[in-house]
Amino acid sequence: MNKTTATIRAGLARRYARERRFRRFGLGAIIVSMLFLFILLFTIFSQGVSGFSQTFIKLDVVLDEATLGVGPGATGEQLRNAGFAKAISQSLYTLFPDVSSRSDKRNLRALMSSNAPYRLMGIVMDDPSLLGQTYSGWFLADDDIDTYLKGHVDRSLPETDRRLKDQTLGWIDRLEAEGRIEKRFNTEFFTNNDSREPEQAGILGALMGSFFTMLVTLLLSFPIGVAAAIYLEEFAPKDNWFVDLIEVNINNLAAVPSIVFGLLGLAVFIQLFGVPRSTPLVGGLVLTLMTLPTIIIASRAALKAVPPSIREAALGMGASRVQTVFHHTLPLAMPGILTGTIIGMAQALGETAPLLMIGMIAFILSTPEGITDPATVLPVQVFLWSDSPERAFTEKTSAAIIVLLGFLILMNLLAVLFRKKFERRW
Amino acid sequence: MSFATTSLDTGMTKQPHSSTETAPGNMRRATTAPLDIETVVEELKELPQPVGMPLLDDPKYHTRDVSVFYNETKQAIFNVDLDIGRNEVIAMIGPSGCGKSTYLRCLNRMNDTISGCRVTGELLLDGEDVYARSQDPVLLRARVGMVFQKPNPFPKSIYDNVAYGPRLHGLANNRAELDEIVEDSLTKAGLFKEVKDRLNLPGTGLSGGQQQRLCIARAIAVSPEVILMDEPTSALDPIATGIIEELIDTLRQSFTICIVTHSMQQAARISQRTAYFHMGYLVEVNDTNTVFTNPEHLLTENYITGRFG
Numbered sequence: 114m115n116k117t118t119a120t121i122r123a124g125l126a127r128r129y130a131r132e133r134r135f136r137r138f139g140l141g142a143i144i145v146s147m148l149f150l151f152i153l154l155f156t157i158f159s160q161g162v163s164g165f166s167q168t169f170i171k172l173d174v175v176l177d178e179a180t181l182g183v184g185p186g187a188t189g190e191q192l193r194n195a196g197f198a199k200a201i202s203q204s205l206y207t208l209f210p211d212v213s214s215r216s217d218k219r220n221l222r223a224l225m226s227s228n229a230p231y232r233l234m235g236i237v238m239d240d241p242s243l244l245g246q247t248y249s250g251w252f253l254a255d256d257d258i259d260t261y262l263k264g265h266v267d268r269s270l271p272e273t274d275r276r277l278k279d280q281t282l283g284w285i286d287r288l289e290a291e292g293r294i295e296k297r298f299n300t301e302f303f304t305n306n307d308s309r310e311p312e313q314a315g316i317l318g319a320l321m322g323s324f325f326t327m328l329v330t331l332l333l334s335f336p337i338g339v340a341a342a343i344y345l346e347e348f349a350p351k352d353n354w355f356v357d358l359i360e361v362n363i364n365n366l367a368a369v370p371s372i373v374f375g376l377l378g379l380a381v382f383i384q385l386f387g388v389p390r391s392t393p394l395v396g397g398l399v400l401t402l403m404t405l406p407t408i409i410i411a412s413r414a415a416l417k418a419v420p421p422s423i424r425e426a427a428l429g430m431g432a433s434r435v436q437t438v439f440h441h442t443l444p445l446a447m448p449g450i451l452t453g454t455i456i457g458m459a460q461a462l463g464e465t466a467p468l469l470m471i472g473m474i475a476f477i478l479s480t481p482e483g484i485t486d487p488a489t490v491l492p493v494q495v496f497l498w499s500d501s502p503e504r505a506f507t508e509k510t511s512a513a514i515i516v517l518l519g520f521l522i523l524m525n526l527l528a529v530l531f532r533k534k535f536e537r538r539w
Numbered sequence: 540m541s542f543a544t545t546s547l548d549t550g551m552t553k554q555p556h557s558s559t560e561t562a563p564g565n566m567r568r569a570t571t572a573p574l575d576i577e578t579v580v581e582e583l584k585e586l587p588q589p590v591g592m593p594l595l596d597d598p599k600y601h602t603r604d605v606s607v608f609y610n611e612t613k614q615a616i617f618n619v620d621l622d623i624g625r626n627e628v629i630a631m632i633g634p635s636g637c638g639k640s641t642y643l644r645c646l647n648r649m650n651d652t653i654s655g656c657r658v659t660g661e662l663l664l665d666g667e668d669v670y671a672r673s674q675d676p677v678l679l680r681a682r683v684g685m686v687f688q689k690p691n692p693f694p695k696s697i698y699d700n701v702a703y704g705p706r707l708h709g710l711a712n713n714r715a716e717l718d719e720i721v722e723d724s725l726t727k728a729g730l731f732k733e734v735k736d737r738l739n740l741p742g743t744g745l746s747g748g749q750q751q752r753l754c755i756a757r758a759i760a761v762s763p764e765v766i767l768m769d770e771p772t773s774a775l776d777p778i779a780t781g782i783i784e785e786l787i788d789t790l791r792q793s794f795t796i797c798i799v800t801h802s803m804q805q806a807a808r809i810s811q812r813t814a815y816f817h818m819g820y821l822v823e824v825n826d827t828n829t830v831f832t833n834p835e836h837l838l839t840e841n842y843i844t845g846r847f848g
């Protein structure tokens with residue numbers, strides 16, 4: 114055995130031990146992070162899943178002229194002023210005929226969510242033939258009832274310490290016995306906007322706000338970011354102090370706290386250019402500023418990773434520089450660019466701070482229909498709800514987080530799909 | 540067939556320009572007295588012109604006083620004067636790192652792509668200044684094709700690799716014409732038989748030698764006037780090398796070919812003229828036969844006799 118072999122053999126055990134140690138360390142790191150992820154997801158899901166269901170009470174509403182004040186053939190205008198609230202109350206009184214005092218009646222009415230009359234109005238407007246008939250349907254219960262049914266109220270507490278009094282609990286027990294009270298999947302969570310009443314609060318507005326904001330962000334940051342990266346990587350003169358300055362600044366921008374972009378957006382876009390505040394447009398502009406450095410840096414790295422021999426081959430064939438980029442370099446860099454873009458967009462989707470600065474925290478009751486309507490976004494909605502005192506908003510918060518996570522997963526899936534599509538071209 | 544004989548004939552028809560005028564190099568030709576190589580290399584700097592026959596009448600390329608700098612301090616080529624004749628194969632030989640590739644890359648301005656690289660001197664292709672502002676590098680590179688030292692097929696299909704140039708320059712009017720160009724180019728490069736069933740598979744999936752032949756096919760698909768080949772056969776087996784050498788000999792009928800090679804047998808077989816580079820200096824240019832049988836400069840002789848390099 115020669116000397117080299119002996120030396121190598123002597124060191125082998127140590128080498129492998131080091132390798133095993135490193136492998137165990139890596140595995141440990143992965144297990145710990147998976148554990149935390151699991152705990153996070155578990156808490157969110159266990160709390161949030163109940164946010165998707167809501168308590169409904171079945172009422173038989175008599176839609177006669179005496180209660181509503183309008184008969185069959187009423188116009189829309191008349192319907193809007195009709196006594197639907199009275200009809201709802203009447204149906205409750207019929208269910209519990211023994212309730213008579215004014216305060217008891219008020220408590221009884223409080224079983225229902227305040228939007229029950231509007232739901233009823235909507236139903237009747239859709240189907241005017243119901244006028245004069247009796248309509249049986251499920252209406253949202255008040256959030257206190259919902260909280261109770263979800264098991265968050267301790268009946269053994271003395272009555273004065275509870276939000277739900279014995280009288281109300283008695284009514285609920287009776288409704289339960291009659292099968293008139295039920296937790297159902299809450300479609301209104303997806304079709305309503307924000308509301309002061311937790312049982313009526315939905316995320317449609319925030320969802321649309323997020324969608325429009327992301328649309329603006331993507332449409333601006335992707336082309337600008339990729340173009341900037343291509344210019345810097347393929348065309349800009351090397352060893353030029355100005356280009357170096359730009360590079361340093363882009364890298365620094367990536368590290369700037371996002372709230373600063375919000376201040377910038379406020380000062381520049383809103384105050385200087387007069388872009389309407391609280392809108393997806395200004396939100397998208399601000400998030401574009403925030404996302405651009407991420408996209409530029411990722412795209413440059415992806416472009417840099419394309420072997421120079423490919424560029425030489427194309428140039429040597431007589432392709433112009435732009436042709437070289439678009440025929441060869443860019444397609445080869447696309448997977449990396451898309452990954453960077455998705456990371457940037459995911460960051461933007463979850464961003465709250467800068468949007469607070471430009472007024473996207475407003476309480477918006479109407480669904481935004483375009484990029485210039487006032488809107489809020491999902492993470493801001495989460496922030497708003499988590500700040501609300503009502504117990505029922507806690508689960509709304511988690512439910513909204515689940516929706517947000519769902520969107521992130523969707524985006525990642527899209528990214529994977531795109532990557533696959535581009536990678537198939539070798 | 541013997542390439543060496545055919546090449547000699549054509550080589551001889553060229554009129555020597557003025558190269559036989561005394562150059563200091565002549566003084567030092569192959570004496571047996573062991574000269575200090577260092578001083579010989581030092582004296583290269585005073586050599587006003589390569590020894591032998593660097594200049595021609597009516598050349599394809601006319602290059603004078605060409606120097607290449609990779610940056611302020613690194614000069615890779617020193618004042619090279621060389622003419623490259625029409626329809627000739629000129630071989631460039633020399634030890635590794637002597638600037639063969641660098642000089643070759645000046646001829647189609649591939650050095651433009653290296654940041655900091657500066658080329659000075661006069662380079663004329665058919666009398667047109669290659670480095671003039673008005674010179675379009677795209678057109679230039681379509682006229683002057685290149686095969687690189689390392690095979691660099693596009694990560695596309697074999698077909699698309701070869702069809703890239705014709706598509707780029709609009710050389711085929713329809714699919715049938717394009718198919719014909721692709722098949723023709725692949726056949727000339729000696730690759731068609733091997734790949735005809737998998738034209739749609741990635742060119743990067745071929746073996747190294749096949750990739751190099753693919754690159755040759757790609758370069759000749761646009762029928763350039765000049766083809767620059769940087770060690771095109773260094774990764775090929777003798778059979779494929781033979782095919783490429785035969786191809787080079789046929790291409791010579793219509794094109795000018797500059798080939799860098801480390802194989803002196805290859806240079807002797809396929810070229811009419813040979814240029815010997817040493818440490819960035821062009822030392823000697825002459826008919827291939829003369830260079831290999833009767834080198835004038837000591838460095839050339841040392842190199843071809845295998846004493847160094």
Ligand SMILES: Nc1ncnc2c1ncn2[C@@H]1O[C@H](COP(=O)(O)OP(=O)(O)OP(=O)(O)O)[C@@H](O)[C@H]1O
Nearest residue numbers: 609613615634635636637638639640641642653688
């Ligand atoms: N991009 C570059 N930047 C700086 N110096 C370079 C660059 N490319 C080549 N050089 C230097 O220029 C000199 C000539 O290089 P070149 O590639 O032309 O050599 P060559 O003769 O082709 O060698 P080989 O036979 O090994 O291919 C070498 O000293 C090399 O280090």
Ligand SMILES: [Mg+2]
Nearest residue numbers: 639640688769
């Ligand atoms: Mg080389």
